[in-house]
Amino acid sequence: MPEGDTVWRTATRLHEALAGRDIVESDLRWPEISTADLTGRSTIEVVSRGKHLLHRIEGGLTLHSHLRMEGQWRVEATPGLSDRWRRNPQLRALVAAADWTALGLRLGMLDLVPTAREVGLVGHLGPDVLGPDWDLARAVDNVAASRAPVGQGLLDQRNLAGIGTLWCSEALFLEGVSPWRPVGELDRSVLERVVTRAQRLVDNGRRQAMQSSTGSYRPDDAHYVHARSGRPCRRCGATVRVAPIGEPTRERAMFYCPGCQGGLGPTDDGRPQAPLGSSRGATRSRRPY
Template structure:
């Protein structure tokens, strides 16, 4: 599932392309929405809320989309060829100047703009939200501490705690905090809880306006991350081997169950480490969305 900065960037690019323009074509190919034609509506704006996107129209209706594992929006100039299989197309929003094509958008819904909270009201504060302030940070910390027996890595992925963190930032935040992803939230110090919140927001902000995701400050190939997708390679800090293991987050999302960590730099509880040469869980790819 994409990180919050991927959805944020997609929303900003869609907003730049569509906001203030009338749709000359508004086709929805989702099974539940095929009877709806959005042509003639004017796009007021596109906003992201964590991993959710809302395209708002001048008639008080919003189109909600969620990328899930493999969804994406592409932007094209009219007349240019589209990249992607035709059978994967779920939405086409076209103006005189741009065409937005949604591929593999399994979650699409039309709803009154005034009712958007029905889909996102249960979520925690958006780490990339325009209204982020000290009160929002305190609320995330409160929600994080609400279940002291929960593992930190699992809590960071819970969008009801805070919106935006995915498996990449879960791994990198835990590494930068120097704690194991399996550390119970109740075992964290007050300072460590503050660090969990601040690192989560800082890393998302760092990458929000670009397609590359770097947590090390280096955009070079293979140098962008501390531990994420570096299983079996040397830790950048101590040269121990970065390990990969499963962390059950209570969902069926296999990717979110993979945890990358350095057992030396991140002391604390962790599963039994595989014997040298044992097969490790398959590593996942990084950012999936394309524009």
């Protein structure tokens, strides 16, 4: 799922393409709003709020979207825009100005609401890791009050908005904390370090075309644990693993190193794990995890 830095970059790209320009064509392919026509109105701004996109439009309207797992917004030149985009079965929204057209593909959510009622869509979110409302103390208080495993607490958007499994996994690895460690067992100073690390990773991510926690922007070297299950840990050589975290039916995949982060997670069955995308046998660890 795209995380806060990816959504922030998307909002910035849409804002640069559409802000201050009149909408010359709109097509919202979502059941509740399919008859809405935005033509003749101008775009005021496009901003992100955690993992949500808010496209504010003249006349007090907001087009709200969420990318979920596979959604994206593309920006294409309006002159000569190919009809193949309009015929694309994955198209959920088209908003065009004279120069640029925004195309929402495979969107997970799409709403058109009065701007004054945005709070009904994003008011439940905690402090935005990339927003003007970012508040470290409040975010730490929220995570601490969740009484959940720390990884689950970081992923809960009600505690802080914008963290997904990538930056959660990487932040916890870099701080040497197990994702399944109950927040009640962690000193506040440790929680502050974890939350600060996660926020800094997202903030750095929004400035780069590729998300990296290692400092390398080569695809195979960009991360310590995320998407590296079945491969040796870059620090200790143990095999990086992946296991579910979260409430039943809402579990998320969490990558971690049992050698650096206190052993196998309670939801990890300990079976050998092959590298992602590999049909070969699992990588042998230098440690018995």
